[in-house]
Structure formats: C-alpha cells, structure tokens
Amino acid sequence: MSFCVEAFGAYDIRGIYPDTINEEIAYRIGRFFPELFSARKVVVGNDIRLSGPVLKAALVKGLTESGCDVIDIGQCGTEMIYFATAHLQLDGGIMITASHNPKEYNGMKFVRQEARPISGDTGLRELEKQVADGELPAKAESVGRVEKLDIVEDYVKHTLSYVDVAKLKPLKIVVNAGNGAAGPILDVMEKYLPFELVKVHHTPDGNFPNGVPNPLLPENRESTAKAVRESGADAGIAWDGDFDRCFMFDEQGNFIEGYYMVGFLAKAFLQKNPGEKIIYDPRLIWNTEELVKENGGIPVMSKSGHAFIKEKMREENAIYGGEMSAHHYFRDFSYCDSGMIPWLLVLELLSNTDKTLSELMKERMDRYPCSGEINSKVKDADEVLKRIEAEYGPKGKITRLDGLSVEFEDWRFNLRKSNTEPVIRLNVETRQNEELMQKKTSELLTGIRA
Numbered sequence: 001m002s003f004c005v006e007a008f009g010a011y012d013i014r015g016i017y018p019d020t021i022n023e024e025i026a027y028r029i030g031r032f033f034p035e036l037f038s039a040r041k042v043v044v045g046n047d048i049r050l051s052g053p054v055l056k057a058a059l060v061k062g063l064t065e066s067g068c069d070v071i072d073i074g075q076c077g078t079e080m081i082y083f084a085t086a087h088l089q090l091d092g093g094i095m096i097t098a099s100h101n102p103k104e105y106n107g108m109k110f111v112r113q114e115a116r117p118i119s120g121d122t123g124l125r126e127l128e129k130q131v132a133d134g135e136l137p138a139k140a141e142s143v144g145r146v147e148k149l150d151i152v153e154d155y156v157k158h159t160l161s162y163v164d165v166a167k168l169k170p171l172k173i174v175v176n177a178g179n180g181a182a183g184p185i186l187d188v189m190e191k192y193l194p195f196e197l198v199k200v201h202h203t204p205d206g207n208f209p210n211g212v213p214n215p216l217l218p219e220n221r222e223s224t225a226k227a228v229r230e231s232g233a234d235a236g237i238a239w240d241g242d243f244d245r246c247f248m249f250d251e252q253g254n255f256i257e258g259y260y261m262v263g264f265l266a267k268a269f270l271q272k273n274p275g276e277k278i279i280y281d282p283r284l285i286w287n288t289e290e291l292v293k294e295n296g297g298i299p300v301m302s303k304s305g306h307a308f309i310k311e312k313m314r315e316e317n318a319i320y321g322g323e324m325s326a327h328h329y330f331r332d333f334s335y336c337d338s339g340m341i342p343w344l345l346v347l348e349l350l351s352n353t354d355k356t357l358s359e360l361m362k363e364r365m366d367r368y369p370c371s372g373e374i375n376s377k378v379k380d381a382d383e384v385l386k387r388i389e390a391e392y393g394p395k396g397k398i399t400r401l402d403g404l405s406v407e408f409e410d411w412r413f414n415l416r417k418s419n420t421e422p423v424i425r426l427n428v429e430t431r432q433n434e435e436l437m438q439k440k441t442s443e444l445l446t447g448i449r450a
Contacts (some may be wrong), residue, residue, distance in 0.1 A: 007107060008128040010120045011307055014098050014107030017051040021106055023058035025131060029094075029108065030062020032130040035137060036123060037112050039091035041069045043084040045076040046096035047181045047242045050206040051106045055096050059108075060146060067140025072148045075204070077181045077243040082115040082336040083155050092118075100214035100240040103206060115334040119307035156188050159340045162330070168194050169351040174236035174249070176200040176224040178213030182243040185340065195347070198231045200224060213240050215247040215255075216326075225253030234350065235357050237343045245326040246339040248346060250358035257372055259284040260364050261342065262322030263291040268345045269320045270295035279312050279321030279329070282402045283414045283427040287368040288322070303402040304416075310335050324373065324427070371428040371441040376448050381417040381424045384448055388415055391447065411440055415448070424448060 007015030007025070015021040033039060042063055046052030052075075060070050073084055078095045085093035092112045098105035110118035110127075118124055173195045177183040183202040190197055200223055201210045211220050215238040228236040228249050236249030248256040266278045266288060274296035280288045281304035292299040302312035304323055313321045313335040321329035327337045350357055378384050385404050392406045392413075399405040403416025403425075411430040418425060426444055430437040 008124065008131075011117070011124075011305065012107055012109045012119075013124075014101060014105060016104050017049075017055070017106045021055070021108075023054060026055045026058035026096075026108075027062040028131045028134075028136070029127065030059045030064075030068075031066050031136050032127060032134060033092065033094070033110075034063060034066045034068040036126055036130065037092050037118070039068055039112070041071070041090050043071045043073060043081055043088065043090050043093045044096070045073045045081050045084075045093075047077065047098075048075060048179070048204040048206045049096075049098060049103065049106050049241075052096050052206070055106060055108075059094060059096070064144035064146060065139045066137065066144070067142055068144045070144060070146045072146060073151050074148065075181060075184070077185065077339070078109055079244050079333070079336060079338045079340065080151065080155050081109070082111060082334055083158065084149075084151050085111050085113070085115045086334040086336075087151070087154065087158070095242070097242040099242050099244070100212060100216070102212050103208045115336050117307045117310055121307065152185065152188055156185065156192070158333075159338070159344065160189070160192055162332075162341050163344045163348040165192060165194075167351060168348060170194040170196065171234040171347060171350065172196045172198065172231060173347070174198045174200060174224055174227040174231060174233045175202070176215075176227070176236065176238040177202050177204070177243075178215070178220070178239060178241065179203060179205040179208055179210055180213040180239060180241035180243060182239040182339070185243070189340075198227055198233055200227045215240065221247075221249075221255050224249055225255070228253040235347065239339055243339040244337055246343050247326055248343065248357070250361060251356050252358050254358060256357075256361055257324070257365075257370060258322075258326035259324040259370055259372075260287060260361055261326065261328070261346070262324060263288045263364060264349070264361070265322055265328060265342055265345055266297060266320060267291050267295050268349050270297040273319055276319040277316045279309055279316065279318045281309070281323045282399065282405050283373065283416070283425075284324050284368075284370050284429050286412070286429055286431065287364055290368075291364075301401060306337060309337075366434075367432055369430055369432075369434040369437040371426065371437060374426045374441070374445065375418070375421075375423040376426065376445065377422060378424050378448065381422075384424055385415060385417070388444070388447060411436055413440065413444060415444075 007013040081093040081095040098107040396406040405414045
C-alpha cells in the first residue's frame with residue numbers, strides 16, 4: 001500500500017482513508033514513534049470511525065515490533081487518551097480520530113509523557129520526515145506486549161470531581177452525541193448524576209446517519225435545539241465526534257457562542273479559587289478579561305491553538321484556559337482540553353441560581369456583542385492582512401500575538417490565517433452596541449473579500 005505525508009498538519013495528522021492516511025502510514029508511525037519520543041509504554045484508542053480498528057491494528061503492530069508495550073483502551077474520546085497517559089504515568093498516547101471531519105476522514109493525535117502535546121514545534125515534523133523518508137529501524141529482539149484496559153470508571157470519577165454532585169439539581173438536559181463517541185460515556189456518567197438526560201443521536205455510528213458531528217455548523221444545531229424546546233429541558237449539550245469539545249444551548253434552544261462560555265467557566269473556577277490565572281485567546285477578549293478581573297483572577301492572553309494554550313497553561317500554572325472555539329483546558333486534567341468537564345461546571349452554576357441559562361448568558365451577550373468566527377476563502381491571506389492593517393491600523397491599537405488584532409474605544413477585531421485551511425478568520429466585538437458590531441463586521445468582510 002502506498003503512503004504520503006499530506007495528512008500531517010500543525011497539531012495532528014488527518015486525511016481521507018485510505019488515500020492520504022492508511023495502514024502503511026499507521027504502521028510506520030508505530031515503528032518510529034518509540035524511538036523519536038523515548039516511549040517504552042504507550043496508550044492507544046480510537047473513536048467511532050469505521051477505519052479506526054484497522055488503523056489501530058497497524059499502529060499497534062508497528063509499536064510492538066519496535067519493542068514498545070501498548071495499552072489499548074478501545075473506543076474512546078480523545079481526552080481519555082490524555083487522561084490515561086497522565087493517570088497511568090505512560091510515555092505517550094496516540095488517539096485515532098478525525099474529530100468533526102466527514103466520515104471518510106481519519107487521523108491521529110499524539111502526546112508524550114504527562115500528556116504533553118506533540119505538534120509541529122515539538123516533534124511532529126520529525127515524525128513526518130521519518131514516515132516519508134526514513135528507513136525502518138531494525139525490529140526489536142523482544143516484541144512489545146499488548147494489554148486491553150477499561151479506564152472508563154476512573155475517567156468518569158475524575159471528571160465528576162470538578163463539581164459537588166450532591167448539590168446538583170435534578171435538571172432535564174438534552175444530550176446530543178452526534179452518533180459519536182460520547183454516548184457510552186454519558187451512559188456511565190448518568191448513574192452518578194441527578195439529571196434526566198434526553199438522548200439525541202446517541203448510538204455510536206461511524207456512518208454518521210444524522211450528519212457530521214460538528215455542532216459549529218449551523219445546520220447541525222437544530223436537532224439539539226428542537227429537542228430542548230420540545231422536551232422543556234433546562235439546557236442542551238452537543239459534542240463533536242471525539243467529544244473533546246462540547247457546545248451549549250439554553251432552555252430556549254439558543255446556541256451559546258464558545259466565547260461567552262470562556263468567561264462563564266473562568267467565573268466558576270475563580271469563585272472557588274480566587275487569585276488564580278486564566279488563559280484566553282486573542283480572538284475575542286473583552287468579556288473574558290472583565291469577568292476574570294471582577295472575580296479576583298489574573299487574565300493571561302495566549303496565541304490560539306491547543307499546543308500554544310497548553311504550553312502557556314503550564315508556564316503560568318493557570319487553573320483554567322479557554323478558547324472561543326469551545327476548547328477548554330484544566331490544570332487538574334494535565335493542562336489538557338476536555339469536552340466533558342465544561343458542561344458539568346455550567347450545570348453546577350445553574351444549580352446554584354434561580355436564573356435560567358438564557359438569563360445568565362444574556363447580560364454578557366448584551367454587554368459584549370460579537371460576530372462569532374466568520375471564515376472567508378481568499379487567494380492570498382498575507383495580502384489581505386496587509387491591506388486590512390493599512391486601512392484600520394493607523395486609527396487603532398495593533399496587537400500581533402495571533403494574526404492581526406486592532407482595538408478601538410468601542411469596538412475591536414481579530415483577523416488571522418487558518419493553520420489548517422486556505423481561509424482567513426474574522427472576529428468582531430463591541431461594547432454594548434449590536435448595531436455597530438453588525439456594521440463593522442459587514443464593512444470588514446467587504447474589504448476582506450474584495
């Protein structure tokens with residue numbers, strides 16, 4: 001079988017099976033991974049994609065032939081690989097997943113000891129080079145062992161430790177697994193929680209009969225929103241395929257932008273842990289900064305992207321970090337992102353108030369209206385950035401931590417190139433002025449797409 005390295009990206013590998021990712025690539029990764037990352041014992045797992053088991057078999061064959069012992073935790077979510085790597089004190093972890101991509105895709109995410117991410121800056125480029133050009137090392141004299149291990153109960157107990165379960169109200173909650181890997185975990189969590197769960201697209205199915213598990217797509221939100229409205233639920237939650245991101249809906253079925261969730265969760269942590277540092281990304285910032293300061297925390301800005309956020313989390317020993325893309329990171333979760341911890345914290349806050357979720361969120365949305373992230377396909381992203389900076393930069397305060405941010409007294413925007421797609425991404429926010437936000441967003445998009 002042929003192989004290529006088109007699937008290697010900035011943070012992981014991802015491509016169409018079997019054209020750009022296949023058993024040969026998986027096997028070669030298994031052969032080189034132990035040597036490159038000094039790994040003698042590695043955990044592996046896969047999400048619900050149909051090609052997952054064959055890719056995992058090839059990966060495990062490569063790892064064991066290199067003398068590496070393997071712990072196979074079976075079908076799981078990405079964060080369970082992070083948890084297992086740290087919890088079991090292993091040398092690394094490999095998750096077979098393509099997250100929210102269409103069903104014909106698959107890929108891999110990698111971590112080393114302590115669940116530290118392996119990205120383009122920390123070894124992924126070297127792995128790419130070896131897979132493409134390297135001569136396979138000699139097989140180990142002693143083949144590694146494979147152990148199958150069920151870590152679900154340990155993982156669930158850890159996630160539940162972030163809230164006081166005894167103080168949770170018996171809320172009715174819609175949960176939409178998107179036919180991804182979240183369903184079986186929710187079934188276990190349900191035993192320990194007082195919630196009534198209304199389950200939507202719950203059964204894992206790599207054919208994705210109800211659409212790609214990506215709640216960021218507006219067309220994928222209605223199934224959750226409709227179930228919330230029809231059941232009279234207090235909230236709704238939807239996950240992507242490997243459940244490292246969760247997306248919240250209020251009791252009216254309204255989708256809650258990830259930006260507002262960052263401030264919401266920062267407040268939740270700071271109420272219990274005043275004085276701690278909170279990490280946030282530069283795309284949308286005013287709501288988060290205000291809530292962190294009001295609740296006695298220290299806001300620390302980081303370049304967006306999981307590798308950068310995790311690095312900054314460790315550097316600052318921050319208790320929590322959040323991105324508007326719905327990635328949420330936790331110090332006690334090895335500084336990694338989780339899609340199961342955030343909704344528990346939200347429902348704990350909801351249990352401690354007489355307000356509805358929409359009432360809790362509306363104040364912040366009205367105070368800092370935002371455009372949400374808007375993608376535009378452009379021929380030359382650098383030229384667009386230069387042109388927009390020339391037009392808006394002289395009038396405002398420029399920051400270049402991640403793309404181009406320009407701040408004015410009553411509005412600001414961030415414009416950045418995608419790390420993974422040929423698009424440029426725009427975010428706009430204002431201070432209590434929805435009309436201005438709409439006007440400036442339209443104005444900027446006209447300039448970007450000119």
